Amino acid sequence: MPNTVLDAINEHAEEIRALGPANESLGRLDDQTAKVLRETGAIRMLQPKTYGGLELHPREFAETIMRIAACDGATGWVAGVVGVHPWEMAMADPRVQEEVWGEDNDTWIGSPYAPMGVLRPVDGGYVFNGHWQFSSGTDHCDWLFLGAFLADKDGNRLNPPRSVHVVLPRSDYEIIEDSWDVVGLRGTGSKDIVVKDAFVPEYRVIEYSKVVDGTLAKEAGLTNPTYRLPFSAAFPLGITAAVIGICEGALAHHMAYQRHRVQITGTAVKDDPYVLYAVSEAAAEIAASRSALLDNISQLHDMVAAGREVTFDRRAVGRRTQARAAWRAVRAVDEIVARSGGNAMRMDNPIQRFWRDAHTGLAHAIHVPGSVFHAAALTQLDIEPPNGPMRSMI
Incomplete structure (x- = not known):
């Protein structure tokens, strides 16, 4: 089944790119940007069909967020964050769902x-x-x-x-x-x-505990595997997808800028094997980040669809994969930005905006690796992590 939201985003890609500076200047999404997200259905990807939602596979959701963020980081970030909230609202009391979506199923x-x-x-x-x-x-x-x-x-x-x-x-x-x-x-x-x-x-x-362990989805009678995913898999998905998409956008702008650039030494970038090697390495790292995130969420979805429990140790490994994917992609962007030349830092060059957006996205709490990596390592040693911070984000 084709992802019609992704197709619609592709049709509006140039418009989303062009609105990026306006979003940054306003300090919020421009009204036209929000209109594009509404009209393409970007915020309804995980919304229940009973209220006009699409109930897409979470992989499709992540792929679409990456595409939006590659056009403009802020737009992709908002789509990823706001776009995951209908997933939880699908489990909420029917009275709340009616209050939120009863008159307008495009309510954010x-x-x-x-x-x-x-x-x-x-x-x-x-x-x-x-x-x-x-x-x-x-x-x-x-x-x-x-x-x-x-x-x-x-x-x-x-x-x-x-x-x-x-x-x-x-x-x-x-x-x-x-x-x-x-x-x-x-x-x-x-x-x-x-x-x-x-x-x-x-x-x-x-009750947060009911969202985390899947009880809420069961009580709501939801059968779509997307709604049976662990909160620690669903909630970070849009955020990390946005960060990886931002990195893909940075790479695309870097390549376009470098195509005809001549360095101060007089060497064209296309003739500099050292820069070309770094570009290819960065591109491979960003692609690996994308694949890791999408493969992880697909595996989790398949587990839930097969009726298998997503255990704590599997959730920990999933969070490790997700956090590492973000770090790998942003570090790759650092490598290409360091080779973009001083003019890449001018405010009219989009490379610097994507670079700033990527690092700010990496600062989100779900990308802090310490306790997640610690817990994942313990579970692989067959040691149960203690209650407290080490389990709170898993």
């Missing part, structure tokens, strides 16, 4: 999932407070998933802690306008969110 849902809020129980629900950073694409979203901890009636966090995702409408939170002044991915508009004493009904609160 933002985040972040970091548990920076506190829910205090009251009759019928909770009172919610918190402050979050990094709400990518938030100017174009009307609802959010926000991470939080449950508290007792006095507002003290429960011990042991219980993490949840809270679904909140635009009327119940504030976007802090001047909170996104960064070196890369400026066009994502990943601004701060503040919630003050918002009432949240119980049905808009999702």
